[in-house]
Amino acid sequence: MMYASNAWAPATELEMxxxxxxxxxxGFAIKICRAYRTVSLTSAMILAGLLPLDLRIREAEALYKAKKGLSMDYLPPGKExxxxxxxxxxxxxxxAMSIEYELVDESDPDPLGKIAGPQIYxxxxxxxxxVGAAITWWTNDTESEYQTLSLHPSCSVYQAEMYALYRAVAMVKASxxxxxxxxxxxxxxxxxxxxPRTGHPLAHAIRKVQETLTLKEKKYVSTG
Known part of the structure; x- marks a missing residue:
């Protein structure tokens, strides 16, 4: 029923x-709540826990526009x-630069013991x-610096992970x-x-910092 509704959603503005x-x-609402045929549409919809179809269609339209970047109405004030x-x-x-990484061997009883130099988690x-992120700097099994970062509730875990990596690279630059x-x-x-072809803004920012670290070597290691 809602197939391609984002294309014909404006038609729901018509009363007809x-x-x-x-x-x-x-008809579906009455069968779901097992009410009499004489019950009103509003009552049947409430008892069945359904939203009106025209609102569902407008919702699908709004989600489509949001995913395609065609509408910013849903964004909180002051957010991009x-x-x-x-x-x-x-x-x-x-x-274009590719940042390589290595995987930690989880079968190794001491996988981090072979990593030389300071470590940032x-x-x-x-x-x-x-939504939040955390960064901690360890040198010789001793924590020397710790940061907690708060992000807007609309951010995803993926954005939090990327932002934590960006702040970690910035921390390396300052050291x-x-x-x-x-x-x-x-x-x-x-x-x-x-x-190297990604256009993600945080990945781009990390690469910009990486380019300035000509005298430093960093390894991005996944702990699995």
Missing amino acids: IRSALSSLQR LEKDIANTERPHPAK TDGSKINGR REKVVNILSDSRSSLELLSN
């Missing part, structure tokens, strides 16, 4: 279309939609509508260490960084 949709939905970097701002394909999470290991449990984020 809304009446036809309500008439169709009323995350978009890929424009092609004009990306590096030339011949100069990153993590992102979303719990009970709250004097030549070899720093960044460990993340987000395989999808590491795969994104290894793709």
Whole structure:
């Protein structure tokens, strides 16, 4: 019934279309709540726990426009939609940099013992509508720095993981260490960084910082 509804959603503004949709939905609502045929449409919809079809269709239209970047009405005030970097701002394909990473061998009894140099652990999470990330710097089994980051509730765990990696790279830039290991449990984020063609804004920002670290070596290691 809602197939390609994002294309014909404007038609639901017509009273004739809304009446036809309500008439169709009323029969299903009555059967769901097992009410008499004389019950009103509003009562049947409430008892059946259904939303009017015209509202569902407008919702599908809004979601389609949001995914395609055609509408910003759903965004909170003062917030912008995350978009890929424009092609004009990306590096030339011949100069595009891929950030490689290594996987930690979980079968090794001491997988981190073979990693030389300081280690930065990153993590992102979303719990009970709250989104955040954390970064911790360890040197010789001693924690020397710790940061917690709060993100807007509309952000995803993926964005939190990427932002944590960005802040970790910035932390490396501010240090004097030549070899720093960044460990993340987000395989999808590491795969994104290894793709030189990605236009993700945070991946682009990480690469920009990476380019300035000509005298430093970093490894992005996934802890699985």
